[in-house]
Amino acid sequence: MKTLPAVDAVIVGGGWAGLLMAKELGARTSLSVVVLERGPSRQSSDYATDMDELDYAIRLRMMQDLSSETVTLRHDGSRSAVPLRQHGAFLPGAGVGGSGEHWNAQVPRFLPDCFELLSKTTARYGANALPEGHAVRDWGITYAELEPYYTRVDKLLGTSGQAGNIRGQLIDGGNIFEGWRSEPYPTPPTKVPYFAALFRDAAKSLGYHPYPAPSANISRAYTNPDGISRGGCTYCGFCGRFGCMVGAKAQPTNLLLPIIQKRKNVSLRTGARVRRILFEPAPKFAARGVSYVDARGQEVFQPASVVFLASWTFNNTRLLLLSGIGEPYDPATGRGTVGSNLTHQVTLPAATAFFDQPLNRFMGSGSAGFLFSDYDRDDLDRSSLGFLRGGYFGARGYGFQPIGAFGVLPNSVKATWGSDWKKAAVFFYDRTATIGFAGEHLAYKTNLMDLDPVYKDTLGDPLLRLTLDWRDNERRMAEFVTPIAVQVARAMGAREINAFPGLRSYDATRYNSTHVQGGTIMGDSPAHAVVSPYLQHWQLPNLFILGGSTFPQNASANPTPTILAFVYRTADAIIDRYLKHPGPLA
Amino acid sequence: MPRLRSSVTLPLMRRRHFLTLSAATLGGVLVYSLDRKASLLSAQQGPVRIPLRFLTETEALIVAAAASRIFPSDDSGPGAREAGVAVFIDRQLAGSYGRDRFRYTQPPFEDAPREFGYQGRATPRQIYREGLKGLEGFHLLSPTAQDEALGKIESTLFFSLLRQNTIEGMFCDPIHGGNAGMLGWQLVGFPGPRMSNLEEIEKYYGQAFRPEPLSLRQATGAKVRPSEDEP
Numbered sequence: 054m055k056t057l058p059a060v061d062a063v064i065v066g067g068g069w070a071g072l073l074m075a076k077e078l079g080a081r082t083s084l085s086v087v088v089l090e091r092g093p094s095r096q097s098s099d100y101a102t103d104m105d106e107l108d109y110a111i112r113l114r115m116m117q118d119l120s121s122e123t124v125t126l127r128h129d130g131s132r133s134a135v136p137l138r139q140h141g142a143f144l145p146g147a148g149v150g151g152s153g154e155h156w157n158a159q160v161p162r163f164l165p166d167c168f169e170l171l172s173k174t175t176a177r178y179g180a181n182a183l184p185e186g187h188a189v190r191d192w193g194i195t196y197a198e199l200e201p202y203y204t205r206v207d208k209l210l211g212t213s214g215q216a217g218n219i220r221g222q223l224i225d226g227g228n229i230f231e232g233w234r235s236e237p238y239p240t241p242p243t244k245v246p247y248f249a250a251l252f253r254d255a256a257k258s259l260g261y262h263p264y265p266a267p268s269a270n271i272s273r274a275y276t277n278p279d280g281i282s283r284g285g286c287t288y289c290g291f292c293g294r295f296g297c298m299v300g301a302k303a304q305p306t307n308l309l310l311p312i313i314q315k316r317k318n319v320s321l322r323t324g325a326r327v328r329r330i331l332f333e334p335a336p337k338f339a340a341r342g343v344s345y346v347d348a349r350g351q352e353v354f355q356p357a358s359v360v361f362l363a364s365w366t367f368n369n370t371r372l373l374l375l376s377g378i379g380e381p382y383d384p385a386t387g388r389g390t391v392g393s394n395l396t397h398q399v400t401l402p403a404a405t406a407f408f409d410q411p412l413n414r415f416m417g418s419g420s421a422g423f424l425f426s427d428y429d430r431d432d433l434d435r436s437s438l439g440f441l442r443g444g445y446f447g448a449r450g451y452g453f454q455p456i457g458a459f460g461v462l463p464n465s466v467k468a469t470w471g472s473d474w475k476k477a478a479v480f481f482y483d484r485t486a487t488i489g490f491a492g493e494h495l496a497y498k499t500n501l502m503d504l505d506p507v508y509k510d511t512l513g514d515p516l517l518r519l520t521l522d523w524r525d526n527e528r529r530m531a532e533f534v535t536p537i538a539v540q541v542a543r544a545m546g547a548r549e550i551n552a553f554p555g556l557r558s559y560d561a562t563r564y565n566s567t568h569v570q571g572g573t574i575m576g577d578s579p580a581h582a583v584v585s586p587y588l589q590h591w592q593l594p595n596l597f598i599l600g601g602s603t604f605p606q607n608a609s610a611n612p613t614p615t616i617l618a619f620v621y622r623t624a625d626a627i628i629d630r631y632l633k634h635p636g637p638l639a
Numbered sequence: 640m641p642r643l644r645s646s647v648t649l650p651l652m653r654r655r656h657f658l659t660l661s662a663a664t665l666g667g668v669l670v671y672s673l674d675r676k677a678s679l680l681s682a683q684q685g686p687v688r689i690p691l692r693f694l695t696e697t698e699a700l701i702v703a704a705a706a707s708r709i710f711p712s713d714d715s716g717p718g719a720r721e722a723g724v725a726v727f728i729d730r731q732l733a734g735s736y737g738r739d740r741f742r743y744t745q746p747p748f749e750d751a752p753r754e755f756g757y758q759g760r761a762t763p764r765q766i767y768r769e770g771l772k773g774l775e776g777f778h779l780l781s782p783t784a785q786d787e788a789l790g791k792i793e794s795t796l797f798f799s800l801l802r803q804n805t806i807e808g809m810f811c812d813p814i815h816g817g818n819a820g821m822l823g824w825q826l827v828g829f830p831g832p833r834m835s836n837l838e839e840i841e842k843y844y845g846q847a848f849r850p851e852p853l854s855l856r857q858a859t860g861a862k863v864r865p866s867e868d869e870p
Contacts, residue, residue, distance in 0.1 A: 102861045104832030107811040112736060112866060123743040126755060135751040135758055138743040244837075247844045287835035298834070411847040415829055416836035450840075455810035455829045470709040470793070470802055471786065479715050482827040483847070508745060560754040 060085040063357035068151025070599035071363030072309040077624035079319035089325040092147030100296030106454040110294040122510040128522040150305035157293035157419025158269035161610035165196035165232040166431040188496040190605035193577035194586040202618035210303040211275035214238040214267035230430035246450025248486040249422035255544035261425040268420035269303035290452020292419035324348030330376040369602040370572030371517040392502040394571035396607035399492040403538030406547035417450030440529040444492025444609035463549035488538040494607035570601040585639035657688040658699040692733030704778040727808030727817030734867025770797025
């Protein structure tokens with residue numbers, strides 16, 4: 054294996070987390086930084102001609118190529134797993150910018166109690182309130198400590214929205230149930246698609262507190278603190294699963310890449326498939342760099358003084374397991390940490406509503422809409438609900454295209470092909486919309502990741518195996534929220550409503566969200582956590598792990614702002630303290 | 640450098656198949672000649688022979704007939720035959736989709752419950768080729784007999800692919816060979832890739848806003864290449 058010249062920092066993964074770290078290190082220090090991205094090169098100008106539903110939204114052109122590597126799944130530890138042979142429940146991206154290119158740019162924050170969930174829940178409801186077999190943890194950090202970094206993220210992205218709580222002062226029209234913000238959103242809320250306006254008015258009439266969905270697909274022109282300017286969204290509707298045609302959507306290629314490309318100390322290598330993190334064993338215990346297969350198919354070793362893993366939940370976890378760093382988590386004994394706390398945000402189409410009037414739903418963006426969080430708040434008394442935690446309801450005008458949206462019909466229509474079906478589907482095509490729900494997913498001891506004993510990738514390395522299923526807490530939450538969504542749909546004037554039929558087993562064929570988390574979790578002790586709240590590996594102080602893999606449990610909120618806030622905090626700690634005195638930060 | 644490579648070095652080609660369609664039923668489908676040059680057919684032209692990339696002529700006729708029973712032309716508007724769905728499906732099967740270029744296809748292949756997704760070994764090409772064997776002579780049957788034949792296979796994987804691909808061929812951008820003349824988009828009021836709805840999004844609450852559709856090539860002025868034409 055050829056050894057390349059050593060660099061100061063190597064970053065595995067060129068998505069939001071990896072490129073933000075590259076930008077911070079590259080622009081604020083003179084360190085030599087190499088980013089390794091396994092997918093293709095991308096730039097924001099590529100998206101001027103990508104508005105093709107078939108290739109992008111149906112054939113999923115921007116997603117990871119599963120022919121070389123996927124994950125396997127089983128519902129419980131007593132069975133063998135099968136590979137997920139095609140995309141379904143989640144859509145990890147590949148290429149520069151990663152999933153941050155094709156996301157919908159929905160940017161709520163996590164609730165303050167999420168970060169101290171174990172201690173807050175037991176303090177309020179008693180030690181037995183959490184379900185049997187849970188693995189809920191405190192993160193070792195509080196919302197107040199993270200808030201300044203959340204604000205930096207809002208400024209980076211130019212987030213559009215209406216604040217509901219500024220330093221404890223509640224503001225009507227914003228989300229009064231969320232954690233306090235130190236400042237208002239940098240840009241005003243987005244425009245409102247018709248369906249979302251119906252939802253807003255109906256929710257309000259029922260006593261809920263709707264607010265404009267926070268959006269990193271911005272409402273008007275904005276220049277961020279790095280001097281990057283973007284125009285406002287034009288509501289073309291080609292948003293999630295696409296890169297943004299006009300660059301209004303915050304993407305790593307428009308916010309981070311232009312800065313990185315100007316820095317001579319940062320280089321970005323695409324087509325680089327990292328296989329192992331190499332390290333000095335105990336007692337020295339330090340990462341030496343990474344080995345990878347380059348774009349020409351040659352395996353090379355890239356030595357580095359600091360290694361960052363920023364390659365999404367699955368690959369962060371898999372690389373630790375393949376490299377033999379840390380002890381794999383064993384649910385039978387509770388020993389080990391790598392692979393524990395696998396969670397997936399609980400999202401459901403709670404009520405699909407059919408209207409008499411047209412909705413013009415080709416117009417929209419991935420995050421233009423309204424939400425209400427009356428069941429997504431830390432102060433709610435859950436003792437009578439039958440489940441812990443909660444989530445938010447939403448109506449977003451994603452921008453619908455006909456291949457994916459055609460043929461969603463009221464349950465009263467039985468035909469699935471032929472003239473009766475076609476006529477109903479043509480009639481309802483622009484008269485259908487969904488009230489969605491996004492809820493928290495608690496961590497359980499038996500939801501985890503390890504290496505699959507059978508299936509391999511094209512290089513011969515074992516695939517990552519997920520052991521994952523829903524439990525009663527999620528099922529009861531779904532049962533509780535579905536009638537609320539139906540009630541709102543009725544108040545919107547829907548003529549027919551399909552209620553969500555209920556959560557059964559984890560279904561890998563229904564798109565849930567790309568918010569899969571855990572595997573290399575943070576915490577205040579190496580006994581149960583892989584990294585400290587500075588995302589620094591507890592045993593190898595020159596190894597940092599960035600991304601949702603470090604989250605002990607899943608919030609109702611979408612994770613990108615929280616991921617980026619932690620990256621900022623870690624970058625500050627490295628630049629201000631670690632570079633002067635390399636060693637443990639926590 | 641020889642002017643022409645010896646035929647010995649070329650793989651033996653099977654007999655090339657064509658689908659013969661009436662141009663009048665194909666609003667404005669893009670047809671590719673053998674050297675892959677695209678030309679737009681107009682309704683004035685007579686019957687056209689469209690070179691097939693994967694299906695045989697008989698298979699294409701069966702696919703066209705089945706797609707037009709799934710998505711028929713009726714008093715609610717045009718259907719799969721007018722939109723050129725069979726041409727779309729042929730090109731998809733010939734391209735990366737048809738050969739499962741992006742699916743994980745390593746063995747072992749085990750049965751698993753539905754919620755684990757398709758676990759089979761067969762590619763869309765193989766599923767079509769096998770499924771079409773069961774529909775021999777289908778294109779010669781009466782519509783009623785065709786519906787009966789489809790009813791018998793409606794729970795098969797082949798039928799679910801055919802149904803899904805028919806919807807795709809009705810509503811894809813015309814660069815993919817389906818949605819000829821943007822008939823599918825007009826049927827449901829989809830305008831294609833519009834650059835901006837900024838002024839309209841809050842203006843048409845409760846009333847239909849139906850701008851004239853534009854294809855991706857029309858809207859961007861760029862010669863966008865569909866993925867099935869990539870090597």
